[in-house]
Amino acid sequence: MNASAGSSSAAKGGGPVGDARERILDSARTLFAEHGVEAVDYGQIASAAAVNESLVSEQFPRKEDLFNACVELPVVPEDELARVIRTAPAERGEAIVRTLLKVWDSPAQSAMLALVGKALGPGIDASLMREVFTRRILGPVTADLEADPATARLRAALVASQLMGLVIVRYLVRIEPLATASHDEITRLIAPAIQHYFTGDLQAIPGTGTGH
Known part of the structure; x- marks a missing residue:
């Protein structure tokens, strides 16, 4: 046979x-x-x-x-993710923003937009996209930053809220000025908030130095 x-x-x-x-x-x-x-x-x-x-x-x-x-991931940026993971914790916010922008401003953008569009709807596609973010991206990126599993999941969810928001505003809805801003400008504006979610005191309000 x-x-x-x-x-x-x-x-x-x-x-x-x-x-x-x-x-x-x-x-x-x-x-x-x-x-x-x-x-x-x-x-x-x-x-x-x-x-x-x-x-x-x-x-x-x-x-x-x-x-x-x-x-059906249009791109699996394993090398890019590995570089983010190797980045020092204090610089990981900038690293992940620059990586996201590099991957999205590539020929794979149209396919990824279709994937995000499906993920925003109900059902299986949305559930699988949650797996993509938690299993493939944010889990490995945050694994060495937090010993407590519950806090690690919270940090990952907060980072996801920023990254998905950026994708929707810049690439899906295309709201100016973020839709055409340079990578350097977006990184300067957004990376500090993501860095706070990675390593900052989650009881403090970013930029104020005060707690709740």
Whole structure:
């Protein structure tokens, strides 16, 4: 039996692998959205998709590969994220703003706008985009900044509020003057607030030095 025939037989009922792949993706999207990526295993996905677990592993050797296919990320800036993570904590606000601007002002912008548009709606797309931000971006970027898990999640959520706001205002709604401002100008204005959320006292009001 050749490799192609072996793969096809892994789909329960002997259906084409292409059809089985789509069922795997549909099932994974639903399960990831309902339970989170970490809580779902290949056995659950295979059962929901009516395929053998071996086919899921063959099509997607790593869960990260399956997740990327589910959300159809137009760009996976692993190298850029690695540089942000290597940045000193005191400079990470500026680093993540410059990285976001570099990635968004690239040929992938139109595809990312479509992805954000879907994420702003209800349902599975929005749930998966939350996974993108928490699992792929903000989790790794904030992992070494805060020992307390609850505070780490709060810091990540606050940073996300700033970054998503910037994306919506600059690229989706295009409100001036941010829509055409230079990278340096945007970084100067926004990075300090994000830096505060990364490393500052969350009981203090940014820019005032006072608590609540």
